[in-house]
Amino acid sequence: MKEFELKYGCNPNQKPSKIYMDNGSELPIEVLSGRPGYINFLDAFNSYQLVKELKVATKLPSAASFKHVSPAGAAVAVPLDDILKKIYFVEDIPGFDESPLAWAYARARGTDRMSSFGDWIALSDVCDKATALIIKREVSDGVIAPGYTDEALEILKLKRKGAYNIVKIDENYTPDPIERKQVYGITFEQGRNELKIDNDILSDVVTAKKEIPEDAKRDLIISLITLKYTQSNSVCYAKGGQTIGVGAGQQSRVHCTRLAGNKADVWFLRQHPKTLGLQFKEGMALADKNNCIDVYVSEDYEDVLGDDVWQNFFAVRPEPLTREEKKAYLATMSGVSLGSDAFFPFSDNIERARRSGVEYIAEPGGSIRDDLVIECADKYGMAMAFTKIRLFHH
DSSP: OEEEEESSSSSOOOOOEEOOTTTSSSOSEEESSEEEEEEEHHHHHHHHHHHHHHHHSSSSSSEEEEEEEEEEEEEOOOOHHHHHHTTOOOTTTTTTGHHHHHHHHHHHHHTTTTTTTTTTEESSSSSHEOOOOOOSSSSSEEEESBOOOHHHHHHTTHHHHHHHHEEETTTTOOOOOOEEEEEEEEEEEOOOOOOOGGGGGGOOOSOOOOOOOHHHHHHHHHHHHHHHHHHHSEEEEEEEEEEEEEESOOSSSHHHHHHHHHHHHHHHTTTHHHTTTOOOOOOOOOHHHHHHHHHTTTTTTHHHHHHTGGGGTSSOOOOOOOOHHHHHHHHTTOOOEEEEEEEOOOHHHHHHHHTTTEEEEEEEOOOHHHHHHHHHHHHTOOOOEEEEOOOOOO
């Protein structure tokens, strides 16, 4: 297949639309089901690069959940404890405990379940049955992977009454080292961002605390590779082999830090005993449960707990999760890693990160205020590495 005609571009009025190779060669993909659109393919190709790079860096199966050309979540294959299985809604998935790829996607989708609604999925490895069963129950636009088992393909082809987008990509495809795009009829050209991200870029630890444990290094690498494919400015929090908060596309870096930190807080509050104890109304859809949980842990909890509305969501009326309870619970959060795609110009980023349990930071350095940022990190006993690499993505 040398070109694939799309229904339309970013919007229905943008026609004609297609994807093809400039050199006239075959596309490195096969569409096994559905008819992916312009934004679907932007998500597919960006997300697959991310998981392929994560797999190379960590040697673990990897997955990503993409929305509008930025990751809502990314993760590698780390086993889940019972609490994570519960909050990710995978407790009853047959074969889950034997599928590292399913662990990775459950974690990626679990980073920010609100943002992942209607996601595009990328998998580093052949999609197996357990992973397909998770995808089957989630609201999603499509998936890209280097292959699918017969069982997985059969499950996925039934999704959306046979219209679910399933794309197979040649895992040996190597893109041209020069990439181009047009804006306003003008062609831009640059070398692909082939920068390798591994533990070596974490060697320049500039804080008084020098030790970064191996699992934190892994999480910092996950955050940095995620940022490489996130619309800038961007900041990413990670813990336990997965992202837990991604702040993308903000003009102010501290706004990225706040946005990602707020998402990390929601991720953690989903594990609060009161949240775990919510008794939902029978037959409630998974997406509605996610929305309800998101409101329950927010300051707008009355929207789901009010006298005239709680019966729409719950079998038993829950007690509110108070501001004091949330603050106390979040104070126990620790061991979080944070990556930034460019330097922190002010220490306010460190102050905000600390409130979400950040102990390890990777950022380029190079600000005229580096000394103040280091001083703030030292105040909280953090370890911070200057990577000397910028990861802008547009």
